[in-house]
Amino acid sequence: MIDWQNIDTVLLDMDGTLLDLHFDNYFWLHHLPQRYSDAHNVPLEEAQEHIHQKIAALEGTLQWYCLDHWSELMRMDIPALKHEIKHKIQIRPHAERFLQALKKQGKKLVLITNSHPAGLELKMQVTEIDRWLDIIISSHQFQSPKEDLRFWQQLQLEEPFDPKRSVFIDDSPRILKSGQSYGIKHLVCITRPDSQKPAHDSGPFIGVSDFDELLPELENESVCPTRH
Structure with missing residues (x-):
């Protein structure tokens, strides 16, 4: 699905991706x-x-x-x-194991969310998932949501990354299309962001309902440093 040896940076959405959208x-x-x-x-x-x-x-x-x-x-x-x-704030199934596996592989983990800072702070307090993350970015810092290409331009200035060696994981095909327009090569859609609702279509992107679908190939990779 993804050749993790060719990935340096993992861009992660929060609500519906790492956390249950319920x-x-x-x-x-x-x-x-x-x-x-x-x-x-x-x-x-x-x-x-x-x-x-x-x-x-x-x-x-x-x-x-x-x-x-x-x-x-x-x-x-x-x-x-x-x-x-x-x-009611809950981490999605297998999310912590997925983050731990990425850290072992030496990937740079960047949370990019449209969540307002007040909501972001509450969710970090409850879940403590920030302990696995290298950088946390709210689109409110850039005054542009992830749907806007200006967000990606500002992100590149704030935390430089190689779009060709990055994977972006989000539950919204609309937002993934924005990342695709910026040139991000690897795009993954979470198809069941709300544990209480059925899955939705992933559109043209790789679709997974839970992170356990990505774990086997990630955990089977030999651990080696990646370029940051």
Whole structure:
């Protein structure tokens, strides 16, 4: 599937890739509508429709991922509401073993996420997956989401990498296409980002439901230094 001997850098998404997307889906589709309904004294169905319209209008923009912007829109403390259900934040199956195997191979592990810094901090506190990572980048640092080529240009300036010797793993084919447009050679789509939902299509990219599908070939590689 991937010749890991030719990989120096592994670019990893967070939500739906390293972490179970169920937390985020549950928050936006269930928890926030219920809390909005309670706080603003409106029927739950009205709250759900209001939030759905806002999500649809902002999809793919940096504001879509910005918790400060959502706090203003909802007139509620969104980070605080996320803390209320932080017990739902979970690492995806085999993710830690996958990260450990990559570290043993000497790969550079770079987390690139559209997550707002407040949400990112919460998830690092709960999961502690940052102990396996070399670099953590939020697209909010660059003022451009991963869907935007400007994100990749800024990433290259911040943390130089060779697109031909890098693999990018994400659960969104739309975002993988952005990485492909920048020239990243190896692209992998997580097809079952939410453990409570069925798998989705990977589009033109390599599709895996869990990291155990990548582990055999990675763990069978002989350990050798890679160029950073």
